[in-house]
Amino acid sequence: MTAPRRPPPDPQPALLVLTGPIARAEVPALCESLEALLRRSGAHRVVCDVGGLGTPDAVTLDALARLRLTAGRCGRELVLYRAGGALRTLLSLTGLSEVLPLCPESPLDPLQTVRQTEEREEHLGVEK
Incomplete structure (x- = not known):
């Protein structure tokens, strides 16, 4: 009987840094870059x-949303990091917070893989 093979570890997440404001004409090029x-x-x-976007607008x-669709078409996940209060509010009001998840704000490396806690695995950073 052979032991089950473990899948290879996921590659390190990619980092996309956006600065703003973003012009409407730049959106297709951003999707191509992604x-x-x-x-x-x-x-x-x-x-x-998204910390350098400044004041968010439509x-x-x-x-x-288009970057999220582009990532999804490629079978990939996109999460937002360093979203300010105004952007968080707009995402919530428009319902986009359901499809554009936020990366937890943490002093840790934003590229570290966010893991789901498995059974018998302790929650990190939570005291009993």
């Missing part, structure tokens, strides 16, 4: 740093 990044990296997850939301 596709190229995913092809190069082979990452299954993209951490999108174009910001459109760009983020």
Whole structure:
């Protein structure tokens, strides 16, 4: 009887840094850049740093939604990192918070893989 093989570990998540404001004409190029990044990296997850976007507007939301669709078409996950209060509010009001998850704000490396806790595995950072 042979032992079951473990799947190879996921590659390190890719990092996409957005600065703003974003012009509507830039959105298709951003999506193309994301596709190229995913092809190069082979990452299954993209951490999108939105901390430098400034004041979010409708174009910001459109760009983020299209980036999410682009990642999804490639079979990848996109999470937002360093989303400010105004962006969080807009995501919630528009319902986009359901499809654009936020990466937990943490002093730890934003590219570390966020793991689900398994049975018998302790929750990290939680005291009993």
